[in-house]
Amino acid sequence: MLWRELRLATRAGGSALLAVAFFIAVATLVPLGVGVDLRLLARVGAGILWVAAVLAALLALDRLFQADWEDGSLDLIALSPLPLETVSAIKIVAHWLTTGLPLTMLAPVLGLMFGLPAAATWTLTLSLLIGTPGISGLGAIAAGLTLSIRRGGLILPLLVLPLLAPVVIFGAGAVQAVLDGLSNGALLFLGAFSLAVVCLSPFVTAAAVRLNLAG
C-alpha cells in the first residue's frame, strides 16, 4: 500500500517533484521581490522558507484521497480488511516521504542561498524535519473532509493554513532564536505539536473519509 502510494506520487503526473519545484520557485521569487540584500534575506529567510514549505506541501494534498475517490478505488480500499485508520496513516507517511522529506533535504541549500549562517541553516533543516510531518497530518484531515468537493483544492488551504500557524511560528522561531544567539524551546514545542498531530490525525482523517463514503 505504501509502495503503491509512493509510486503514484513519483510517476508521471505525480506531485512529489512538483512540490519541490514549487518550493524552489517561491524561494527564487522572494529575493526578486524584497531585494537581494543578504543581511535582510538572512533575517526573513527562515520565515519565508517555512511559509514556502507549507504552501508546497499543500499542493499535493488535495489529491491525497480525491484521486482514489474519483476512480472508485477508495471504495475498494474501504472494503478491504485494512482499517481506514491504517490507510490514513499510510497516506500521511507517503505524503511526508514525497513532500516533507525532499523539502527538508533541499532546505540547507536554500538556507545558504538566503545567507543564513551554518548554525541557523542546520536548525532550519532540523525544524523542517520535525515540523513537516505535522503539516502532512493536519493536511490529511482537511484532504479527507474535502475529498468529495470538486474544487476542493481551493477550499483546502483555507481550512489548513490557520491551523498550521503554530508550526510556522515554532519552526521559524527556532531559527530566529539561533540567529539572535538565544535558546528557546521552539523545537521542543514543534516536536510536541507534530507528534500529537501525527498520532491523532489517522483517526480523525479516517472519520472524515468515512463520512464521505457513507450515504
Added chain:
Amino acid sequence: MAGMFALANPKRFMDASARFLPWLAAGTTLALAVGFFLGLVAPPDYQQGDTVKIMFLHVPAAWTAMMAYGLLALTSLFSLIWRHPLSDVAAKAAAPLGALFTVLGLVTGSLWGRPMWGTYWVWDARLTSFLLLLLLYLGYIALWNAIEDEARAARAAAILALVGAVNLPIIEFSVNWHTLHQGESILRADGPQIATVFLWPLGITALGYTLLFATLWTIRIRTEILERRARSLQLGEPA
C-alpha cells in the same frame, strides 16, 4: 440534560423559541441601552481620555466571538455524537454570527489602537489570534457551502470545528509565545483591576452582546428550520 434533549425536537424548539424570542429581544435592547448609556456618561479615563469608551463596544464583541466558537464546537460535538438535526442547524447558524462578532472586535479594536498605540494594526498576540479565529470561521462556512449533501456537510463541518477547537488553545499559546496588548484585567486572582465606573457598563454591555447573540442565533436557527421545511415541501416529501 433531559430538558436540552426535549428542545432538540425541531417542532418543540419552534414552539418554545417563538415564546421566549420576544423576551430575549427585549432583554437585549434593555441591556444594550443601559450599558451604552452608562458607558457614555462614564468619566473619561485619566490616561486614555474618552477613547476608553470604545472598550464597551470592543471587549464584549471579542468575548462574544470566543463564546460563539465555544458554542459552535459544543453543538458540533452534539451533532457528531447524537446526530440531532437541530444541533447541525445550531452550529451552522452560529458560524456567521461568530465571524461577524470577530470582525466587530477587530474593527473596534483597530479604531481604538489608532489613537492609543498610534497604529491601526500591530502583529500582537491577541490581534493575530483573532485574525486566525476569523479565518477558522470562514473556513468552516466555506466547507458548509462547498458540500452539497446537507447531512454530509454537517458532519464534515463538525469534524472541522472540533479540530479547530482542539487547535485553538495551541494557536493561542504559540501566538502568545511569539510576541502590546494589555494583560488580563478582569479575571484575576486578586480581583478586577478596573475602576467600578467602567466595570458596570462593561458588564452590562457584555450581557447585552450575549443576549444579542442569543437572539440572532435563535432567529437564524428558526429561519434555517423553516427553510428546510419549505424545501422538503417543494420536493413533495413529508416534512
